Amino acid sequence: MSMLIQLKADMETLADPEKAAILSRFFKTGKGQYGEGDIFLGVMVPGQRRIAKKYETLSLKDIRKLLSSKIHEHRLVALIILVNQYKKGDEHDRYKIVDFYLRYSKYINNWDLVDLSAPNIPGEYLLNKDRAVLYRLARSKNLWERRIAIMSTFAFIRKNDFEDALRISALLLHDDHDLIHKAVGWMLREVGKRDFKAEEDFLKEHYRVMPRTMLRYAVERFDQTKKRLFMNGQ
Structure with a gap:
């Protein structure tokens, strides 16, 4: 057999x-x-x-x-x-x-499949390489390829390298799918765990146009005052 x-x-x-x-x-x-x-x-x-x-x-x-x-x-x-x-x-x-x-x-076509693999294969591989492929994926019409793009940046975030995570998050701000909103918000929150100012600066620039789910995920660890300020659009 x-x-x-x-x-x-x-x-x-x-x-x-x-x-x-x-x-x-x-x-x-x-x-x-x-x-x-x-x-x-x-x-x-x-x-x-x-x-x-x-x-x-x-x-x-x-x-x-x-x-x-x-x-x-x-x-x-x-x-x-x-x-x-x-x-x-x-x-x-x-x-x-x-x-x-x-x-x-x-074939990597559900969120758990993407989340398990993207940071650990393309993300890890691209730590010290050109990352243009992630920008191509971020612009894909395929939902799962877009999620692969943002979830791959988790590998960079773990190394305190935030530039591509923030740039790809900006590309996906107007995405129409809830699963992208959640993934982007999650990665922004992970940036904030390591560099609060980097996340806060990004949110100050973009929070007015961010989908509510994305923003809610992003500010999950903020204190209540800051969370209200962002969620209430002030």
């Missing part, structure tokens, strides 16, 4: 129909929703991580097959394996993994 077939069989043993129904609602899989058509087995993340560790040497060819599955947990396990391989790889391995990630980004 191939490694990929065995991996899928192991996942089936952890399937839970009741949890699958809950996850399907949580990840908005209904008609017209952002996760439309996504299928869940009901395997929780700790179980997926155990399986990813067991099969962490899966080939890129088989990871691609897993990543293109309609089953959500298959795609998440594929990405966990990819993140683990990236962490253990040399520069050549990492280049191949980032190239693979960007080539098949259309």
Whole structure:
């Protein structure tokens, strides 16, 4: 039995129909929703991580097959394996993994998939490289590519490098999707944890045109006085 077939069989043993129904609602899989058509087995993340560790040497060819599955947990396990391989790889391995990630980004198509992988693959890879690809993704018509762009900057923020996070946040100020509003607000809040003035200066310039959700996420850690000033548009 191939490694990929065995991996899928192991996942089936952890399937839970009741949890699958809950996850399907949580990840908005209904008609017209952002996760439309996504299928869940009901395997929780700790179980997926155990399986990813067991099969962490899966080939890129088989990871691609897993990543293109309609089953959500298959795609998440594929990405966990990819993140683990990236962490253990040399520069050549990492280049191949980032190239693979960007080539098949259309399958990284829910917020948990993006948030787990974007900071840890393209974000980490671009720490000391040209970041033009993130600006291309930020301008994409694809919701998930835009989320990859802003979430990748988390890797930079962790290193106290805020410029691209703030610039990409500015590009996404007028995005029409709630999931981008939340991600941008989250990254601005992360900037503020490390450099309050950098976040506050950004907000002073842009808060009047920011979507409410984005602003609410961004000011979550502010004291009540400052929070009211920004949220009330003063």
